[in-house]
Amino acid sequence: MRPLSGQDRPAALEVCRRDPVASVLAAVQVERLGEVEIPGAELLGVWDRGRLAALCWAGANLVPVGVGPDELDDLAHYVRSRGRRCSSIVGPADAVLGLWDRLAGAWTRPRDVRADQPSMAIAADPAVAPDPRVRLSRVDELDLVVPACVAMFTEEVGYSPLSSGGAYESRVRELVVGGRSYVRIDEGPEGPQVVFKAEVGALALGVAQVQGVWVHPERRGEGIAAAGMAAVVADARARLAPTVSLYVNSYNAAALAAYRRTGFTQVGTYATVLF
Template sequence: MLRMPAPVRGLGMADATQALEICGRDPVSNVFVAARILEGGLTGGRNSVLGYDRGGRTGLCWTSANVVPVEVSSDMVEPLAAKVVKRRAWASSLFGPVDQVLPLWEVLAPQWGPPREVRGNQPVMTIRSAPSVLGVPIDTAVRPAAAEELDLVVPAAAAMFTEEIGYPPFRGSDRAYRLSVGALVRDGRSLVRIENGEVIFKADIGSVALDVAQIQGVWVHPRWRGRGIAVPAMAAVVEHVLRHVAQTVTLYVNDFNTPALATYRHVGFVQTGTFATVLL
């Protein structure tokens, strides 16, 4: 009896072109994984990207601190999960399109144990037109953070993370976290408004690939909330990205965060999909 080759294997640099083509089927939903591939995610020995290939049907799954399925149909879930389940030691979340994440989690859950939280309805918001053309005011004080402002940006980034995820991004030394935030600042991808030596607004360009930029880490200082700065500040972020980075800007947001949803809609974002996140 002939044995069929296993449909799932770890991918390497030789697979980069095909992996990016798979991501390109839905550039908005798959920008995170496409960006990691472009940043060298297929190098090294841990096989951060698993590929499914059988009968011309292909899909991917990013498996690092985040587990992120890419173009994974129902018949791919079980074979991929059999490999992903071994990565529990370093996985802290699953996220991506809801129709891929929740079926994958259903298979992983019995062995990975109860999650801290399942956020099953996260609108994916997208914009391709400059807010200024749509008549939205632009906050001209929003700009890329300078390297010498890292000490101001790190506390704002940590506050945003803690508020969003429910625990701080580091315990003890902040060295690794500072390096991560510093890389965004160094690359001009952390946009801020600073008043009197304090960050009052922050947003990061977290992933860029396939002419799409994904915004993350959007945060307004608690003392400045309700004062009307979020819409013009986010409009400034979109203007900057469209002018300098990519032709499509996207983000995803919790459905229960009604102020953020209202802000993004006011800026001109429209919902183009739905994500889910499982926090482990």
């Protein structure tokens, strides 16, 4: 095992192409390998007889790709020796849970282990009519978009992302500027209000992974999510990538139902270990 460099990029891309939907989170970093360096992060490669067998992005998140039983011991040994630097382990469930089994005795107790997160994808027109009120966010709307993003994150993860500084707001702005942030803004009793939002948080190898889907608590149960996601799918497939994916907690029955109405089907299972 060793960190990968720019010369390893073709081999790393080949590993990711085995399952582009499952590997999209790491593939974002693979596509930039040798061009962009992130301090404190590295792309790890597991080699077998001169062939790149698997890889793992080790940055703010630990993201294994193509890691099977034969590679888990080597990867866990390497990562354990560095100490925990990530805020989560996320990716295909078998690899994430197998890696966590090997790290649990050496790392701090996680806040949550989400072992069953259906990975869903759509590569066709949405099955329901897109909501025409869902559109790309604008920079001049950040004062509305950022609070909605913070509310979503806090509800999902359990703490405010603003507690760690300004990186989260910068990320929201980056997605807005990049044409990867969607909103529906309705007029409320106290002025404009975000009632639906979502972002394409990862984009690589022809896959646009949607993250941060959120409907305002006061507007849930109105069918906003399915039509909103249909609008996201239609635009993302037209502008960004032919396949749109996401992953969702198995216990979130309402979200699963909305995604299925939109036309998403399950293609795998993710897991997340949150610290």
